[in-house]
Amino acid sequence: MNRFAQLKRLFIALALALLSLVVGTVGFMVIGQLNLRQAFYMTAITFSTTGFEEVKPLTPAGEIFTSFYILFNLFIFAYFLSVLSKYIFEGELQAIFKKYMSEKDLQKISNHVIVCGFGRNGSKACADLLANHEPVLVVEKDEQLLKTKSGFGEVTTTIVVGDATQDEVLKQAGIERAKAIITTLPKDADNVFVTLTARELNSSIQIIARASDKSTENKLYRAGANSVVMPDEIGGSHMANLVTRPVVIQFLEMLNGMGASKLVLEEIDFAEIRKQTEVVSIRELDIRNKTGVTVIGVKNNRNQIEISPSPDTQIGMEDVLILLGTEDQVKAFMRTFRKI
Incomplete structure (x- = not known):
């Protein structure tokens, strides 16, 4: 629902109020034979139900018009107040404003x-x-x-x-x-x-x-x-593997953050690694000895993944390392190797 639809009743109430002011002003000018200033004054005091003194005695036709105009305005005024109170006192206007601000934030x-x-x-x-x-x-x-x-x-x-x-x-x-x-x-x-x-x-x-x-x-x-x-x-495969491969499932649960020992799988682009040369081997990086993290895979620039790469595997630009370790080990890797 857009904001126009949400404010539709308020717009209708305002339109009816404006219509009443126009009808009253024109009616007092034509039927009551008043000038524009006097007609607007009579319209205002009638519409607002304040009942101040008339600018001059009304003609019989003016009295009839005023009587019907008062009855007409009772409904409009009551509707206007009910709509306004709903928007202000029941928080509907605040909700619309909050949604508007939320939409502005969404754009960012x-x-x-x-x-x-x-x-x-x-x-x-x-x-x-x-x-x-x-x-x-x-x-x-x-x-x-x-x-x-x-x-x-x-x-x-x-x-x-x-x-x-x-x-x-x-x-x-x-x-x-x-x-x-x-x-x-x-x-x-x-x-x-x-x-x-x-x-x-x-x-x-x-x-x-x-x-x-x-x-x-x-x-x-x-x-x-x-x-x-x-x-x-x-889910079905998982339940079957609990019977046939329970240790494997235990390991996978550790990867999912279950149990006392939690493991973390992480990936990092080679371009993000702090290094001296454009191409380097896993052995030269010495990741496991420095941080405890194990490189379990390398995705090369041909979009191929090498599982359990050898220490002599060369990695360079556009390659991605797949790492396995505890949360503390992965953090240690990021502190040691990731560019600041």
């Missing part, structure tokens, strides 16, 4: 992640993104869901209340300036629609979409999604 947001839907998957995605210091904006049409979500105030600070399948809502969320969008809406068709719209509005944005049905996966990729996640399928 850029390079952020949009999360469509604040259900189980969406709220978890928000929490993890903010834990990694990513700017997050939530799009959710169910205001009650936003209010009842426990700990919501700690999960995100920027909200757009609206239907994510609408172009205007995504534009309000700054889709043109966002770096990624995660769509976790309950219906697969809605996620396909959001994906199509997001790709059309921002050709370079990264799109991660949720799917419930396997047949929707290909549709989402065709619509422009970079990645498709199927929570039900992942």
